[in-house]
Amino acid sequence: MNDVKLAVIYYSSTGTNHQMAKWAAEAGKEAGAEVKFLKIKETAPQEAINENEDWKKHVEATQDVQTAAVDDLEWADAIIFSAPTRYGSLPSQVQSYFDMTGGLWFQGKLVNKVVSGMTSAQNPHGGQESTLLALYKTMFHWGAIAVPPAYTDEVMFAAGGNPYGVSADAGKDNLNQEIHKAIKHQTKRTLELAGYIKNGLNK
Numbered sequence: 001m002n003d004v005k006l007a008v009i010y011y012s013s014t015g016t017n018h019q020m021a022k023w024a025a026e027a028g029k030e031a032g033a034e035v036k037f038l039k040i041k042e043t044a045p046q047e048a049i050n051e052n053e054d055w056k057k058h059v060e061a062t063q064d065v066q067t068a069a070v071d072d073l074e075w076a077d078a079i080i081f082s083a084p085t086r087y088g089s090l091p092s093q094v095q096s097y098f099d100m101t102g103g104l105w106f107q108g109k110l111v112n113k114v115v116s117g118m119t120s121a122q123n124p125h126g127g128q129e130s131t132l133l134a135l136y137k138t139m140f141h142w143g144a145i146a147v148p149p150a151y152t153d154e155v156m157f158a159a160g161g162n163p164y165g166v167s168a169d170a171g172k173d174n175l176n177q178e179i180h181k182a183i184k185h186q187t188k189r190t191l192e193l194a195g196y197i198k199n200g201l202n203k
């Protein structure tokens, strides 16, 4: 697992997915991976951001986080995405980022990337699974290999039992130890599979 490069790429308006991504990045480092922690560029107009105090604060607090470029996808062996639901689908910010990957996709450079997704929603059944399915749909077109955590460890049950990827209720205060443990597990599993792909298939 030591030679695996992990990009943790997130979008967050109010901090939930930022914290989830941070836990994934920490778990990746603990597992010995080389880790990039990257935010997806904010594209909403400043007026919209200013209307929501939490959003405004979060944008200001994360100004120093490096912005994800498409080249970061080429660099990575494994990619963990974290993004909130927007009506059961992905935020437009994430979709815009994906819309810039055509060149890499066309050259086959996203094939065999090992990917996994996490999400959050306001409501316990607010579209978590469909958001992750929306994410994985793009991954399938890339030729990436999606690694869902499923029920591969008992920590998944305590974290709500979403087999598609760890999902949390919106709000940093809702990110409890169960979610943290499940993110650690999802990250470790993703890196393990990425190690097999990198060292088994590509060498």
Ligand SMILES: Cc1cc2nc3c(=O)[nH]c(=O)nc-3n(C[C@H](O)[C@H](O)[C@H](O)COP(=O)(O)O)c2cc1C
Residues within 6 Å of the ligand: 011, 012, 013, 014, 015, 016, 017, 018, 083, 084, 085, 086, 087, 088, 120, 121, 122, 123, 124, 125, 126, 127, 169, 170, 171
């Ligand atoms: C335009 C919009 C649509 C949303 N749609 C839903 C929804 O359908 N169901 C739900 O439970 N939460 C919905 N939410 C709530 C977000 O998912 C929630 O704010 C997010 O998970 C918080 O993550 P963050 O702190 O990382 O931004 C929506 C939020 C926005 C702004």
